[in-house]
Amino acid sequence: MRVLTVIGNRPQFVKAAAVSRRLQEVADEILVHTGQHYDDEMSAVFFSELGVPRPSLELELGTGSNTEQTARMLTALAPVIGEHRPDVVLVYGDTNSTLAGGLAAAQAGVPVAHVEAGMRSFDRAMPEELNRVLTDHLSSLLLCSSDVPAEHLAREHVVGDVEIVGDVMVDVALxxxxxxxxxxxxxxxxxxxxxxxxxxxxxxxxxxxxxxxxxxxxxxxxxxxxxxxxxxxxxxxxxxxxxxxxxxxxxxxxxxxxxxxxxxxxxxxxxxxxxxxxxxxxxxxxxxxxxxxxxxxxxxxxxxxxxxxxxxxxxxxxxxxxxxxxDRVVPEHRPMLYGDGRAGERVVEALVRRFG
Structure with a gap:
């Protein structure tokens, strides 16, 4: 199985820390960093601190408006996908990198797997909301952190397969x-x-x-x-x-x-x-x-x-x-909302099961 993973900012580096090393044990992963965060403390330091494998390709596309950035990413990612011909393109979250990776893959006829699918603020003024909604509706495999986003996807009648795997950031936090x-x-x-x-x-x-x-x-x-x-x-x-x-x-x-x-x-x-x-x-x-x-x-x-x-x-x-x-008093109880720290493992299992 060949997986092309698109990441570009701080939260995605953290999420990839829970998935990429496991994924590379069972698959050929091409890790592409769009450069959406180009400051060293916002980007490179996460690879050294969290043990994220170094990117196979860095595109350095960080500047400009959302539209300009997404357009440049689409232009850059299309030939990368064409060259590597992955079985699936893996994207995380709701950034411009997420949408560009998902759209470039879908236009090339390559399935998309979306980690942290189904999240909704219901505020379409947020660029992130547009990114996540569009990515969900072009994805073949939608990997959710909890029941709530899975319920959002059910109401929207997405065409891809929905799985609840837990939150990969819990893995890293623990x-x-x-x-x-x-x-x-x-x-x-x-x-x-x-x-x-x-x-x-x-x-x-x-x-x-x-x-x-x-x-x-x-x-x-x-x-x-x-x-x-x-x-x-x-x-x-x-x-x-x-x-x-x-x-x-x-x-x-x-x-x-x-x-x-x-x-x-x-x-x-x-x-x-x-x-x-x-x-x-x-x-x-x-x-x-x-x-x-x-x-x-x-x-x-x-x-x-x-x-x-x-x-x-x-x-x-x-x-x-x-x-x-x-000044408020917080509750004594803090329920385990987002899984048990094994989400990264479940993401890899889902990818292998569907595309391996």
């Missing part, structure tokens, strides 16, 4: 989080104490590209009553700098800005945080797996189970709602 909890260096570097700070990530276009919403984000961070650690995504840093608001955060005594972090350093900070504030889908789930309360800077989420369980609150960019969410 492996990495115990080690990360013992690593104090990232906390020392940020000048914070365990349990006393809030970890923040913000990068979505809907929050940082609109100056009005970006200012609301800055005001929310300035209002937080405890130390804030903000690993600054390149996109967010550029938008803040362009508006002249980066200095506002740099001048705030309680805000610690850091460069983008590798997975281990980020997880060390996450596992010891008082709370997580984020607009990232994947980080919401990582916070849940770490047992850290999450405040989501959006009004929709794909990970509705974390909200239903009481560990995640959607506040958009409402400062008062965010402050109230930080």
């Amino acid at each position: 492996l990495v989080q115990p080690r990360a909890r013992e690593d104090d260096a990232p906390l020392r570097d940020a000048g914070v104490q365990a349990g006393e700070y809030v970890l923040v990530t913000a990068h979505r276009a809907g929050n940082v590209d609109d100056p009005e919403r970006l200012r609301r984000l800055v005001d929310l961070l300035l209002a937080l009553p405890c130390p804030v650690v903000l690993p600054l995504h390149p996109r967010t840093g550029a938008r803040l700098d362009a508006q002249g608001w980066l200095d506002d955060l740099l001048a705030a005594e309680h805000v610690r800005l850091t460069p983008p972090l590798g997975y281990l350093a980020f997880t060390a900070l996450l596992t010891r945080a008082r709370a997580m504030l984020t607009d990232s889908g994947g980080v919401q789930k990582e916070a849940y797996l770490a047992g850290v309360p999450c405040v989501t800077l959006r009004d929709t989420t794909e990970w509705t189970e974390t909200v239903d369980a009481g560990w995640n609150v959607l506040v958009d960019l409402d400062r008062d709602a965010a402050l109230a969410a930080l």
